[in-house]
Amino acid sequence: MGKEEVYRIAVPTPFPVGDVNMYLVKGDCLTLVDAGVKTEEAWHVFKRQLNELGYEPADIEQVVLTHHHPDHVGLLDYLPESLPVIAHPKAQRWISKDPQFLAWHGMYFERFLIECGIDAAFLPSLPNFRRSLRYSCERSLTTAVCEGDRIDGLAGWTVLETPGHAQSHIVLYREKDGLMIGGDHLLATVSSNPLLEPPDEGETDRPKPLLQYNDSLRKLLRYEITTIVTGHGDDVTAVPELVEKRLAKQKERADQVLEMLKHGPMTVFDVCRRLFPTVYEKEFLLTMSETVGQLDYLEDIGAVTKRKEGSSYLFYEAVGSR
Numbered sequence: 379m380g381k382e383e384v385y386r387i388a389v390p391t392p393f394p395v396g397d398v399n400m401y402l403v404k405g406d407c408l409t410l411v412d413a414g415v416k417t418e419e420a421w422h423v424f425k426r427q428l429n430e431l432g433y434e435p436a437d438i439e440q441v442v443l444t445h446h447h448p449d450h451v452g453l454l455d456y457l458p459e460s461l462p463v464i465a466h467p468k469a470q471r472w473i474s475k476d477p478q479f480l481a482w483h484g485m486y487f488e489r490f491l492i493e494c495g496i497d498a499a500f501l502p503s504l505p506n507f508r509r510s511l512r513y514s515c516e517r518s519l520t521t522a523v524c525e526g527d528r529i530d531g532l533a534g535w536t537v538l539e540t541p542g543h544a545q546s547h548i549v550l551y552r553e554k555d556g557l558m559i560g561g562d563h564l565l566a567t568v569s570s571n572p573l574l575e576p577p578d579e580g581e582t583d584r585p586k587p588l589l590q591y592n593d594s595l596r597k598l599l600r601y602e603i604t605t606i607v608t609g610h611g612d613d614v615t616a617v618p619e620l621v622e623k624r625l626a627k628q629k630e631r632a633d634q635v636l637e638m639l640k641h642g643p644m645t646v647f648d649v650c651r652r653l654f655p656t657v658y659e660k661e662f663l664l665t666m667s668e669t670v671g672q673l674d675y676l677e678d679i680g681a682v683t684k685r686k687e688g689s690s691y692l693f694y695e696a697v698g699s700r
């Protein structure tokens with residue numbers, strides 16, 4: 379079995395990223411990896427491409443999700459309810475739109491954003507993460523898969539956990555020929571954003587997505603990967619080179635942040651506005667996630683410390699700058 383048995387289907391999304399790729403894997407059964415975005419347009423484009431490959435939606439026997447983001451799960455709402463859905467356990471709370479989780483998520487971030495230096499009065503005007511959820515689905519996991527698991531009907535493929543871009547992110551790796559279905563973990567032309575997510579309920583510390591992401595990038599170096607078929611855009615073939623390039627780029631941005639902080643303590647929001655002056659309003663969650671990520675990184679290497687000033691704001695400062 380070769381790469382020719384993994385077929386790409388690309389559908390448009392309403393997001394700045396453009397098209398999203400899904401993959402049809404013809405193995406012991408017909409598996410769809412990722413499930414587009416919930417729009418009429420995506421559904422029609424999906425059906426047409428599926429037909430061109432000789433299939434109907436009813437022929438699909440199972441769906442595997444690389445992660446829970448709306449552009450990778452939304453078309454599940456158009457597919458038969460009986461279809462098995464396989465993903466990391468952390469995808470469940472998102473794809474089911476678990477009301478308790480979403481309420482907790484909203485509450486957590488309200489508090490967190492105030493700590494980041496955002497005036498409480500501005501909170502209602504901020505783009506709400508829930509807005510993108512209308513392009514998501516309302517489904518439930520049939521099977522949860524974790525590191526090292528194999529999936530029935532997908533002989534030869536192994537699940538690898540790659541948290542960072544999403545807490546639920548996994549990739550599928552086929553040892554025999556080094557093919558990987560990589561979701562949004564490593565993209566050919568754009569860097570993949572580590573996104574903020576709240577801590578699990580009952581836990582106090584939020585995940586540090588950039589640190590996780592860097593670890594998950596380095597994890598790829600341990601495998602012999604010939605090609606990664608990706609969630610957006612072209613395949614990636616020179617994996618070690620691209621991993622190094624992404625890591626170097628991140629370090630460069632962290633250095634930029636450290637330079638800013640050498641001039642005095644700043645809140646996360648201060649740093650975000652300086653780092654992304656033209657896009658922070660439009661891409662609020664993305665740019666804040668990136669900023670928090672760089673600060674987590676600098677804190678982790680001991681270059682900055684954070685402290686609470688007064689009751690609410692959190693200030694970061696460069697070590698040794700006072």
Ligand SMILES: [Zn+2]
Pocket residue numbers: 445447450543544562
């Ligand atoms: Zn994504």
